[in-house]
Amino acid sequence: MQARNSTGKQKAERRAKSSFTETGRRAQIVAAAIDVIAETGYHQASFAKIAERAGLSSTGMISYHFDGRDDLMREVVAEVMRVSEAYVRPRIEAHESPSARLRASIESNLDLLAEYPNHLPAIVEVLSNLRGGDPGMASFLDVTEGNLALQVEQIRKAQRAGEFCAFDPWVMVRAIRAAIDDVVRRATHDPDFDARGAGRELADLFDRATRKTT
Numbered sequence: 001m002q003a004r005n006s007t008g009k010q011k012a013e014r015r016a017k018s019s020f021t022e023t024g025r026r027a028q029i030v031a032a033a034i035d036v037i038a039e040t041g042y043h044q045a046s047f048a049k050i051a052e053r054a055g056l057s058s059t060g061m062i063s064y065h066f067d068g069r070d071d072l073m074r075e076v077v078a079e080v081m082r083v084s085e086a087y088v089r090p091r092i093e094a095h096e097s098p099s100a101r102l103r104a105s106i107e108s109n110l111d112l113l114a115e116y117p118n119h120l121p122a123i124v125e126v127l128s129n130l131r132g133g134d135p136g137m138a139s140f141l142d143v144t145e146g147n148l149a150l151q152v153e154q155i156r157k158a159q160r161a162g163e164f165c166a167f168d169p170w171v172m173v174r175a176i177r178a179a180i181d182d183v184v185r186r187a188t189h190d191p192d193f194d195a196r197g198a199g200r201e202l203a204d205l206f207d208r209a210t211r212k213t214t
Helices: 002-040 047-054 060-065 069-093 098-115 119-128 135-160 169-189 195-210
Strands: none
Touching: 002 047, 002 060, 002 069, 002 119, 047 060, 069 098, 069 119, 069 135, 098 119, 098 135, 098 169, 098 195, 119 135, 119 169, 135 169, 169 195
């Protein structure tokens, strides 16, 4: 009985170690894919380039861990969204007033770009090149649209409370998102670009555009 228990424990330990190793390898591949997509663009991010960046002996290692390119791209988007959420949300929620939360949202997005220079460029590349037939990727677009709709409603609520001036919340939210994405694209092609400074400038600009004056 003792020998059988010992054998079972060894097998469980081997499975746990194998699972830990596979999880680490998947994370390594996703990190390499983020870098390659950001640096070369979505269409040029081949398995060969990703394998080379990850230090893998062959592209077969990627195929072993991911069910094709679309599966890997979904994981890239999921990882960037996870990192973004963990970085941005606490900074927004640290403030009470709508104007301070708006500023924190803009500045934290571009501080994120400074901290993780390849994450936002990668997700912009992937989401800009989605294929209509991939339901997994479509779900990410749904999440993005849902987040934008929530921001629209939050601005509308602040307007009703007299915190913001009169403007179309939908137009404002889209303008903010487009401005941030354009800074991300600029930073991709200009390594010396000051993303944090751009974040402060954009925050000032949209603060003036939304501020209610007496």
